[in-house]
Amino acid sequence: MIAYADALHELLRHARPLDAVSCPVGDALGKVLAGDVVSPMDLPSFDHSAMDGYALHATQPWQAGSEHAVQGSQAAGDAHHASAGMAWEIMTGARLPDGLDTVVPVERTELLERRSDGSPARIRLLETLMPAANVRYAGSDVAKGAVVVAAGTSIQANHLMLSAALGIATVEVVRAPKVAIICTGKELQCDPSKPLGDGEIYGSNGPYLVAACASMGAQVLSCETVDDTGPPFVSAMQRARQAGADLIVSTGAVSMGRYDFVPEALMELGATVLFHKVAIRPGKPQLAAVLGDAMVFALPGTPMAVAVGLRFFIAPVLRAMRGQAAEPAWRAILDTPQQPKPGLRHFLRATVTQDGEGRLHAQVLAQQQPFRILPFAQAGAWVVLPEDVGSVAAGARVVVVGVHAGAPALAGPDPSGVAL
Numbered sequence: 001m002i003a004y005a006d007a008l009h010e011l012l013r014h015a016r017p018l019d020a021v022s023c024p025v026g027d028a029l030g031k032v033l034a035g036d037v038v039s040p041m042d043l044p045s046f047d048h049s050a051m052d053g054y055a056l057h058a059t060q061p062w063q064a065g066s067e068h069a070v071q072g073s074q075a076a077g078d079a080h081h082a083s084a085g086m087a088w089e090i091m092t093g094a095r096l097p098d099g100l101d102t103v104v105p106v107e108r109t110e111l112l113e114r115r116s117d118g119s120p121a122r123i124r125l126l127e128t129l130m131p132a133a134n135v136r137y138a139g140s141d142v143a144k145g146a147v148v149v150a151a152g153t154s155i156q157a158n159h160l161m162l163s164a165a166l167g168i169a170t171v172e173v174v175r176a177p178k179v180a181i182i183c184t185g186k187e188l189q190c191d192p193s194k195p196l197g198d199g200e201i202y203g204s205n206g207p208y209l210v211a212a213c214a215s216m217g218a219q220v221l222s223c224e225t226v227d228d229t230g231p232p233f234v235s236a237m238q239r240a241r242q243a244g245a246d247l248i249v250s251t252g253a254v255s256m257g258r259y260d261f262v263p264e265a266l267m268e269l270g271a272t273v274l275f276h277k278v279a280i281r282p283g284k285p286q287l288a289a290v291l292g293d294a295m296v297f298a299l300p301g302t303p304m305a306v307a308v309g310l311r312f313f314i315a316p317v318l319r320a321m322r323g324q325a326a327e328p329a330w331r332a333i334l335d336t337p338q339q340p341k342p343g344l345r346h347f348l349r350a351t352v353t354q355d356g357e358g359r360l361h362a363q364v365l366a367q368q369q370p371f372r373i374l375p376f377a378q379a380g381a382w383v384v385l386p387e388d389v390g391s392v393a394a395g396a397r398v399v400v401v402g403v404h405a406g407a408p409a410l411a412g413p414d415p416s417g418v419a420l
């Protein structure tokens, strides 16, 4: 039986980087950048005013009481003007007329004279004005040529605000990994509108995997359910390969029972098995293989074995395929002592809260049997206990990750959260 770290290492060794494709920014949300985004321009692109007021030229402070003739008015969007040595009325965001370099807010001035059209003709400063006040300089936010978003970043709305401001129309993203899902078991009823027959259960692994893979940005090609015999499974595998799946994820029929045909079927298909059985709980009977260009994850059928397979095996592989570094984990103070079985890495469904000092605390949920789905729906995090950690007392520091890949561990109900 292989250790988790070795199994993951083996998977990452076989994870092939996905191609880059050009993507209109409007479709880029949630996709992963294949290359650094380099700014094509300065931002701001011209020196502009941070306030509604008057632009002046100041080589030294202008004293309170100084008077200034006003030549014209400059609003955001107005084209370039030049000062003939006079002040200009200016609006927030407006380009500074050439020759001017300082802005006084309108409320720190007194209007002395207007023109016949009502525009200001002469002002007096009410306070001392320092040179370069209230000006936003070209390139002070982003310099042309700077790397503004790094390769491997999952593109979010804040990145899209920046790329829009820089006039970027397309970005290079990693193409979506293609996933095919095959659930095995003649007990599975996959249509929730149908009543259950004798011995049947509603299939939950398929809908979970479809949702979880999609939420990680994968393209789910198919989700099929086959019975407990080899030939339909082999056909489903062949369909998945023909459809160009990068990952084929199956659930069930991978353990010790008489109907656990998956290992044999994979051999028949010519797959290279990377490992079968990992020293973890839950999910021990897990198998991984390479079949042509596809990686195969044959997860045990028990729902929490599927959840662990997705979170701790498939999610890291998807990150590696998209050029992303390993997902960072968090540390939390364990509130609930644990007695893990020696020799196995444990993945435990938990909640995470925060104390008054901002420290994270993890509470492992009481019901950890791998068939139980309700505690998974109540969890905000996984607590990961390494092999041979021995008894873990309350107060020990443990590793936690969010219940969903990429989500913070505090996801889920958090009664200790601080109101914003």
Ligand SMILES: Nc1nc2c(c(=O)[nH]1)N[C@H]1C(S)=C(S)[C@@H](COP(=O)(O)OP(=O)(O)OC[C@H]3O[C@@H](n4cnc5c(N)ncnc54)[C@H](O)[C@@H]3O)O[C@H]1N2
Pocket: 183, 184, 185, 187, 188, 201, 202, 203, 204, 205, 206, 251, 252, 253, 254, 255, 256, 257, 260, 282, 283, 284, 285, 299, 300, 301, 302, 303, 305, 370
């Ligand atoms: N003699 C042994 N028996 C078992 C061992 C063992 O070491 N020796 N390991 C146990 C462990 S641990 C697990 S996990 C399971 C894995 O078994 P399989 O991968 O063969 O999975 P199945 O038997 O097909 O299903 C297990 C369980 O999950 C239910 N299931 C299956 N598919 C779905 C689905 N799509 N949606 C919801 N539930 C599903 C299925 O009905 C079974 O109850 O083996 C243990 N046995």
Ligand code: MOO
Pocket: 281, 282, 283, 284, 285, 300, 302, 304, 305, 370, 371
């Ligand atoms: O690995 Mo199994 O999920 O412990 O029941």
